[in-house]
Amino acid sequence: MPTASHDDLLNARYGSQVKPDNIIWNAQVEQLIAHKSVRAFLPDPLPDGALETMVAAAQSASTSSNLNQWSVIAVSDATTRERLAYLAREQRPGQPEGAGVNEWIAQAPTVLLWVLDGSRNHETASAQGVPREVFDYLDSFLMGAVDTALAAQNAVVAAESIGLGVTYLGSMRNRAEEVAELVGLPRHSIVVFGMVVGRPDPQRDTNVRPRPAQNVVLHRERYNERPDGWLAAYERAYLEFRTASGMRPKTWADAIGGSVSYEYMDGRQNLRRTLQERGFGLQ
Numbered sequence: 001m002p003t004a005s006h007d008d009l010l011n012a013r014y015g016s017q018v019k020p021d022n023i024i025w026n027a028q029v030e031q032l033i034a035h036k037s038v039r040a041f042l043p044d045p046l047p048d049g050a051l052e053t054m055v056a057a058a059q060s061a062s063t064s065s066n067l068n069q070w071s072v073i074a075v076s077d078a079t080t081r082e083r084l085a086y087l088a089r090e091q092r093p094g095q096p097e098g099a100g101v102n103e104w105i106a107q108a109p110t111v112l113l114w115v116l117d118g119s120r121n122h123e124t125a126s127a128q129g130v131p132r133e134v135f136d137y138l139d140s141f142l143m144g145a146v147d148t149a150l151a152a153q154n155a156v157v158a159a160e161s162i163g164l165g166v167t168y169l170g171s172m173r174n175r176a177e178e179v180a181e182l183v184g185l186p187r188h189s190i191v192v193f194g195m196v197v198g199r200p201d202p203q204r205d206t207n208v209r210p211r212p213a214q215n216v217v218l219h220r221e222r223y224n225e226r227p228d229g230w231l232a233a234y235e236r237a238y239l240e241f242r243t244a245s246g247m248r249p250k251t252w253a254d255a256i257g258g259s260v261s262y263e264y265m266d267g268r269q270n271l272r273r274t275l276q277e278r279g280f281g282l283q
């Protein structure tokens with residue numbers, strides 16, 4: 001749980017940008033605002049009950065029409081974790097085959113794979129012999145993906161409240177079919193993202209990553225104009241964070257530029273085909 005003052009928490013979250021002065025503080029809000037992704041872990045396995053606590057929190061998230069269309073696979077086996085790290089590699093053009101593996105994925109004691117899981121409901125509906133057109137449509141995919149994310153984020157909040165750290169892994173979609181095969185996913189299911197979880201290594205602590213000021217993302221009544229100078233203000237906060245974290249100077253705009261390149265997808269451009277082969281219609 002955070003021990004920093006409220007001012008420290010807001011300074012970390014927004015840097016030098018304008019900050020709200022009317023937050024309704026409590027322990028839960030403090031913990032949420034103190035969030036940071038963790039990529040360096042102690043080798044200890046998860047404490048007894050941690051997984052079950054996370055899953056109870058995940059199952060307590062709202063779920064569209066109570067359809068419960070997600071599952072989570074907890075991978076602790078070292079060989080499987082290494083394989084997952086390999087499948088999540090960021091392979092840039094011109095790099096040797098197998099480059100870009102993030103070793104920290106394999107070093108986390110547990111990797112959770114968050115699965116959009118329509119297989120149970122498909123099976124339950126099939127047993128009744130009713131038509132199942134919903135699975136042919138994009139909304140079915142989106143609904144399941146949203147529910148999976150809500151569940152996962154509840155698990156993150158629970159994990160952080162018991163002293164664990166996490167990082168989401170969208171890179172589990174880089175080679176989505178191979179990840180599905182590795183863990184034996186049934187049809188009508190797909191790993192939407194993964195998550196490393198473990199006890200943070202205090203020797204390799206990191207800083208809270210600032211976000212744009214609230215007046216950039218909070219619109220009242222209707223979509224408002226972006227405030228003048230918002231990007232420059234965020235760039236200052238972003239640079240302060242990178243400097244304090246010993247990272248090379250890079251602008252957020254550069255990061256956005258990189259995130260829209262073809263290379264950034266790292267195999268995810270095949271996702272529609274994989275989804276359709278696994279039974280998602282996406283019409």
Ligand SMILES: Cc1cc2nc3c(=O)[nH]c(=O)nc-3n(C[C@H](O)[C@H](O)[C@H](O)COP(=O)(O)O)c2cc1C
Binds near residue numbers: 036171209
């Ligand atoms: C759905 C999702 C997928 C992500 N995938 C990755 C990933 O593949 N690798 C990674 O290092 N971080 C990943 N992240 C972590 C983000 O980079 C991180 O949340 C963001 O930079 C903000 O940092 P913070 O979580 O420390 O506030 C992902 C986050 C989300 C929500």
